[in-house]
Amino acid sequence: MADITLRALRKSYGGNEVVKGVDLSVPARSFLVILGPSGCGKSTLLRMIAGLEEITSGELTIGGERMNDKEPRERHCAMVFQNYALYPHMTVARNIAYPLEVAGVPRALRERRVRETAASVGLADYLERKPGQLSGGQRQRVAMARAMIREPRVFLFDEPLSNLDATLRVQMRLELRRLHQRLGVTSVLVTHDQTEAMTMADLLVVMNGGRIEQAGTPLEVYGRPASRFVASFIGTPPMNLVEAEIAPSGRLHTELGPLPIAVERIASGPVLLGVRPEHVLLATGPDNADLELPLELVEELGATRILHARLDGRGFAVATAPGLPFPPGATLLLRLDPSQLHLFGRADGRRIDAGLVRIGEQVPVAPTEAVAVPFR
Amino acid sequence: MDKRAWFRNTPLALALAAPQLLLVLLFFYWPSGAALYWAFTLEQPWGGGNVFVGLENFRTIFGDPLYWNSVGRSVVFALASTLLAMTLGMLLALAVDRRLKGHAGFRWALIWPYAIAAPAAGLAFRFLLSPEAGMIAYLNHSFPGLWNPIVNGWQAMLLIILAYSWKYVAYNFLFLLAGLQSIPKSVIEAAAMDGARPLRRMWDLQLPLLTPTIFFLLVVNLTDSFVDSFGIVDLTTEGGPNKATELLVYKIYFDGFKGLDYSGAAAQSIILMILVIALTFIQFRFVERRIHYS
Numbered sequence: 051m052a053d054i055t056l057r058a059l060r061k062s063y064g065g066n067e068v069v070k071g072v073d074l075s076v077p078a079r080s081f082l083v084i085l086g087p088s089g090c091g092k093s094t095l096l097r098m099i100a101g102l103e104e105i106t107s108g109e110l111t112i113g114g115e116r117m118n119d120k121e122p123r124e125r126h127c128a129m130v131f132q133n134y135a136l137y138p139h140m141t142v143a144r145n146i147a148y149p150l151e152v153a154g155v156p157r158a159l160r161e162r163r164v165r166e167t168a169a170s171v172g173l174a175d176y177l178e179r180k181p182g183q184l185s186g187g188q189r190q191r192v193a194m195a196r197a198m199i200r201e202p203r204v205f206l207f208d209e210p211l212s213n214l215d216a217t218l219r220v221q222m223r224l225e226l227r228r229l230h231q232r233l234g235v236t237s238v239l240v241t242h243d244q245t246e247a248m249t250m251a252d253l254l255v256v257m258n259g260g261r262i263e264q265a266g267t268p269l270e271v272y273g274r275p276a277s278r279f280v281a282s283f284i285g286t287p288p289m290n291l292v293e294a295e296i297a298p299s300g301r302l303h304t305e306l307g308p309l310p311i312a313v314e315r316i317a318s319g320p321v322l323l324g325v326r327p328e329h330v331l332l333a334t335g336p337d338n339a340d341l342e343l344p345l346e347l348v349e350e351l352g353a354t355r356i357l358h359a360r361l362d363g364r365g366f367a368v369a370t371a372p373g374l375p376f377p378p379g380a381t382l383l384l385r386l387d388p389s390q391l392h393l394f395g396r397a398d399g400r401r402i403d404a405g406l407v408r409i410g411e412q413v414p415v416a417p418t419e420a421v422a423v424p425f426r
Numbered sequence: 427m428d429k430r431a432w433f434r435n436t437p438l439a440l441a442l443a444a445p446q447l448l449l450v451l452l453f454f455y456w457p458s459g460a461a462l463y464w465a466f467t468l469e470q471p472w473g474g475g476n477v478f479v480g481l482e483n484f485r486t487i488f489g490d491p492l493y494w495n496s497v498g499r500s501v502v503f504a505l506a507s508t509l510l511a512m513t514l515g516m517l518l519a520l521a522v523d524r525r526l527k528g529h530a531g532f533r534w535a536l537i538w539p540y541a542i543a544a545p546a547a548g549l550a551f552r553f554l555l556s557p558e559a560g561m562i563a564y565l566n567h568s569f570p571g572l573w574n575p576i577v578n579g580w581q582a583m584l585l586i587i588l589a590y591s592w593k594y595v596a597y598n599f600l601f602l603l604a605g606l607q608s609i610p611k612s613v614i615e616a617a618a619m620d621g622a623r624p625l626r627r628m629w630d631l632q633l634p635l636l637t638p639t640i641f642f643l644l645v646v647n648l649t650d651s652f653v654d655s656f657g658i659v660d661l662t663t664e665g666g667p668n669k670a671t672e673l674l675v676y677k678i679y680f681d682g683f684k685g686l687d688y689s690g691a692a693a694q695s696i697i698l699m700i701l702v703i704a705l706t707f708i709q710f711r712f713v714e715r716r717i718h719y720s
Contacts, residue, residue, distance in 0.1 A: 102615050123621040135616035139634045148630075149620040196620070 052113030052126075052203040052236055053078040054099065059108035061094055068094050070260035071108070076253065078113075079234045081227075085247035086257035087283070092240045093208055095257070099238060100206050101125050113203060128197035129206040132213060134189045136181040142168070142192050143177040149200040167199045171225075187218045194229070205230075207239040211246060223249055244284050248272065256280050274392075278399035281324050281392060287356060287367040290330070293396065294323040301409065305362065309340055311388050314405035320396040327356065327367040329390035332383065339383035348376055357382060458699070464692035471686040483693035492669065493677070493694070500674045503587060504651040511591040511647060512640070515598025520628060522599075523606040533603070540596040544657030551589035552662045575663065579670030582663045586671050589658045590651065598643050605639035606632060645709050649702050674698050 054076040061069040069091045076082045084092045097103040099110060101122035110117045117125055128149075137145050143164050144151070150160045168174050171191040181189055190210065197205060210226070211219045227250055230237055241247055247254055248268045256263045256271060256279075264276035275281035281289040294304040296319055300312040304323060333339035343359035343366055350372065357368040359382050368384060376382075388406040395402055433439060465483055467476040487493050518536060522529040539547065553559070557566055557574040566572055575582040609632060617627045633640075656675045659665060665672035665680060672680070675698065682691030 100619060102618070122615075122618045123623070127619065129616070129619045131612045131616060133610065133612055135610065135612035137613060137617075137631060148617070148622075152617075152621045152626060196616075200620070 051078045051234060054082075054204065054236060054238070055109075055111045056095075056099075057109040057111075059095070059098060059110060060106045061091070061098060061103060062106050067106075068260050069098070069106075072257075072262055074255060074262065074265065076236060076238065078236050080252040081230050081237045081250060082239070082253045082255065083247045083251035084238065084240045084255045084257055085244060085283075086242065088242055090257045091260040092242075092257050096206055096208055096238060096240045099125075099204075100127055100129050125204075126200075126202050127204040127206050128200055128202035129208065130190075130193045130197050130210045132209040134181075134193040134213075136189055136192055136196075138181055140180070141177065142173060142179050142181070142184070145181065145192055146173075146195045146199055149196065153200070163199055167195045171195050171198075186214050187222065190214065190218075190222060194226075198229075198233070202235065205235050205237040207237065209241055210239070212241070212243070219246075226250065244286070248284070256283060258283075274401070275324075276401050278322055278324075278394040281394065285326055287327055287365075287369075289324045289326050289392070290366050291394075292323045292325075292361070292366075294321050295319070296321060302406075306341055306343075309386065310409045311340075311386065311391070311406055312409050313393070314407065316393075316402060316404040321402060322394040322396055322399075324392035324394060325386060325390060327369040328354075329387060330368040331385040331387060332368070332370060333385040336383060338385055340386045341382075341384040343382050343384065345376055345378060345380045345382050347378060461692040461695050464689050465696045467689060469688040469692075471688075476689075479689075483689050484697070487690060487693055487697065492672075495669060496672050496674050496677045499583070499670065499672060500652060502583065503590075503655065503671075503673055504648055507587045507591045507594065507651050507655075508644065508647040510587060511594035512598050512643060514591070514595045515643075516602050518595070518599050519602035519606055520632070522603055523632075524624065536596050536599045538596065539593050540600070542593065544590075544593065544654065545661045547593050548586075548589050548658040548661030551585060551592070551658075555585055555588070575667075577667055579667055582667060582671045586655070586658050586662055586673075589662060590655055594647060594650070598647070601639055601643055602636065605636045609635050641709070641713060644713070645706055648705060648709075652698065652702055652705075674701075 054074075056072050056074040059069060059072045060067065072095060074082075084095060086092045094103055098105050099112075099117075101117070101120060101124075105118050112125060112127070137148065140148070143161075146167060147160050147164045150163060155163075164177070165174070168177055171194055173188065173191050173195060176184060176188060181192065184192065190213075193210070207226070211222050214222060223246060226239075239246075239250060251268050253265065254268045254271050255265045258279050264271055264280045266274075271280060272284055275284065275289070278291065282291065292304050292306070294302050294309075296313050296316065297303055297308075298318045300314065300316075300318075302309045302311050302313060302323065336342075343361060346358050346360045346365075349356040349358065352372070354369050355372045357370060357376060359366040359368065368382065388408050391406050393402040393404055393406075394400065464476075466478060466480060468479045468482070469476045518532060522532050542550075555562055555573070555575065557563070557576065562573050566574070573581060575585045613631060613635075614627055617631055622630060652673075653675055655673050656679060659671055659673055659676045660679070663671040665676050674694065678691045678694045678698065681687045681694065685691075
């Protein structure tokens with residue numbers, strides 16, 4: 051159990067910088083998830099922690115000890131690879147035992163530990179098989195067992211679930227969390243799947259273009275996205291973003307017309323107005339509607355339904371409870387809750403913290419139609 | 427699923443295959459057939475008829491101590507050159523795979539020896555290792571009689587082994603490097619994370635995963651060292667001194683074209699062919715079983 055700190059960590063290949071100065075501190079026993087689109091440098095960052103990529107500059111410490119120039123074997127990290135990287139010519143038992151074999155653990159002890167570890171991940175009956183004879187989920191477990199058996203200080207996971215089918219992925223997600231609760235080993239997991247990130251992380255880091263966009267608990271990141279990128283990357287469907295201007299009076303003018311909503315404590319200028327689909331309310335009538343949009347199509351998810359409206363060639367999604375019939379082509383009357391709106395600078399995309407209030411009337415709208423969208 | 431594509435145009439297929447078939451017919455089946463015929467007859471040295479003698483030619487060959495000498499020399503040559511060429515090829519491939527200093531240059535330079543004809547390579551080594559000139563002359567000056575393959579049998583053998591292996595190191599290197607690079611990088615990285623050092627990873631992972639390539643090269647190297655060594659021997663030692671380097675294929679040439687014993691030479695080439703076929707069969711039968719194909 052060790053904490054990890056990254057100070058101004060950078061990585062370049064030739065003149066091409068892929069990790070552009072990352073500062074991060076991971077408390078011992080926590081589960082960090084690094085989320086980002088492909089090519090954002092998240093896997094490189096993980097491999098730098100593992101010791102498989104050299105650190106160009108900056109400092110990495112594990113358990114307070116500087117690790118920049120240590121070999122992978124001296125860092126006491128175990129890693130689970132995306133393709134599992136099992137040794138194809140060895141049996142499951144020998145695959146799991148390999149870290150101990152290399153460390154020179156006596157055979158009898160080794161065999162006992164292999165049996166225990168294999169049993170704990172449900173592989174007891176497969177010890178004599180070769181990896182080629184196992185299913186994807188079983189291979190994943192072998193990779194897990196091989197990582198667990200050395201009792202490492204840190205677990206590193208490089209997109210470990212992305213080669214599994216959907217059902218197995220959900221199941222392994224839970225198993226990984228259980229494992230983390232049971233062993234309490236500091237874990238770092240890299241993924242491009244926001245559901246995986248939200249469900250597994252104690253600490254969630256969103257990366258983009260070699261930099262950290264935001265770090266925080268999953269709910270912080272979801273509830274107060276620090277940038278336009280985070281806002282549109284997390285959430286299914288993603289946050290609706292509408293171009294708007296703050297008038298000198300403080301009133302918000304969107305591309306769809308003026309809203310009866312004012313912004314306090316902020317200078318006028320161009321912004322992006324963001325609202326999550328589940329925070330858009332259905333108005334009870336034309337009198338209290340803020341937006342009127344034509345309905346294009348409806349997605350039924352069972353627990354919720356997503357109404358997709360058209361807005362100048364882009365989509366505008368609204369999540370509601372199932373039940374009410376909405377014929378295509380109908381006009382959606384929508385109402386916005388000022389406390390659930392987000393503002394981002396149009397030029398830099400950063401979050402703007404400002405107070406938003408409804409101008410004039412303070413009558414709360416009926417929130418009955420709004421429903422939180424669970425993550426798929 | 428049937429992966430083969432079928433075409434009904436038989437004349438076109440035959441026309442396309444014809445050049446290759448013609449070459450094989452002309453340069454393999456015809457000479458082999460002729461050799462088979464001669465092996466069972468007694469051919470006159472200057473032509474003009476022959477007599478059928480049954481197995482007499484083979485009886486003579488197997489009763490000849492010089493032939494058994496040649497078999498022994500060939501086996502020594504085959505084993506030593508295969509071992510040398512494969513070991514060196516492997517070491518170089520591992521170095522290039524690990525991207526040790528100079529790997530790009532190695533890779534480029536190592537391809538060429540295989541493109542050089544055996545006689546040219548033989549000639550080059552004859553000069554490089556000649557006792558009276560170049561660097562060896564300095565050695566012989568300091569230590570008189572240290573190196574002279576012209577009078578010393580085992581030195582002559584060493585000379586042809588070196589010259590022959592030099593060519594095949596390149597060949598083996600290419601295949602082994604391709605094999606090493608087809609091992610998933612993450613498997614090697616996983617072993618590094620598991621605490622294995624480079625030598626350990628080589629022993630536990632790279633070598634076992636390379637066995638299909640190694641086996642293929644073993645078959646090719648052994649086979650070729652029996653049948654492809656003529657050029658080197660002819661240009662360096664001509665089988666001498668005192669038949670110390672008279673390999674089977676060289677003896678066939680020597681008995682046939684120098685001794686004008688066509689029938690004996692033909693019988694020997696039949697034996698050599700059977701030997702090579704048997705050798706390959708044995709390797710597939712007994713060695714291939716231990717191989718892991720992933």
